[in-house]
Amino acid sequence: QVTIVESGGGLVQPGGSLRLSCAASGIGDVWYIMGWYRQAPGKQREVVALINSGGGTEGEADFAKGRFTISGDNVKKMVYLQMNDLKLEDTAVYYCCLSRFGSDYWGRGTQVTVSS
Secondary structure, eight states: OEEEEOOOEEEOTTTTTTTEEEEESSOOOOOOOOEEEEEEESSSOOEEEEHHHHHHEEEEEEGGGTTTTEEEEEETTTTEEOOOOOOGGGGGEEEEEEETTTTEEEOOEEEEEEOO
């Protein structure tokens, strides 16, 4: 059984930083794509950044470029999102998603609130 667990969210002031972590288990030693999405109140879920099990970036939103960095540890089956220079509009629930063999597995999300 695949499980996805996010951690690292919280309250931060504008300009601050947070590091999100995502742990996957039960996926075996296979090729996968893993990454982060976010959903703000009243908005659709959107991709933030994706990485594959080989460490290559699979995609990154324009708003993330220059501020957010995705990284992964294929041995530990972990993915991280370092977020710097956070803005009010980055407030959202951040979800981790793992895709393999055409199936997607989602975590429950972690709240990130940027507020002064």
